[in-house]
Amino acid sequence: MGGDGELAHPCPICGRPAIGRAWQYNTICDECYSKPVCRAGRRVDGHNTSLGGGFEAAHLDDESVCDQVTRDGTVWIDGVECHMGEAKFGGVFVGIAPRE
Numbered sequence: 386m387g388g389d390g391e392l393a394h395p396c397p398i399c400g401r402p403a404i405g406r407a408w409q410y411n412t413i414c415d416e417c418y419s420k421p422v423c424r425a426g427r428r429v430d431g432h433n434t435s436l437g438g439g440f441e442a443a444h445l446d447d448e449s450v451c452d453q454v455t456r457d458g459t460v461w462i463d464g465v466e467c468h469m470g471e472a473k474f475g476g477v478f479v480g481i482a483p484r485e
Contacts, residue, residue, distance in 0.1 A: 398465055399414060399416065406480075410478065410481060413479050421454075421469060425453070431469045439471065442460075458470045
């Protein structure tokens with residue numbers, strides 16, 4: 386999980402400890418990080434496309450590119466809408482924008 390700083394907070398999904406913050410997003414814990422699904426309900430994972438950056442999401446069942454998540458970053462974990470994207474200094478984050 387990438388993030389700005391090592392700010393600990395409760396995971397916005399399950400309440401377990403989570404570390405880091407990615408811009409305006411509260412990142413999720415390591416356990417929830419393995420659960421994202423796309424709009425079609427297929428498990429997805431994100432990765433950088435090169436050492437210089439870039440983001441792409443893939444379905445875990447057949448490793449095909451998930452165009453929906455690659456394009457808009459929207460994923461769901463336990464029914465909660467989240468955002469997946471490229472972290473500031475490499476890697477991928479998954480998080481939720483804090484409610485205002």
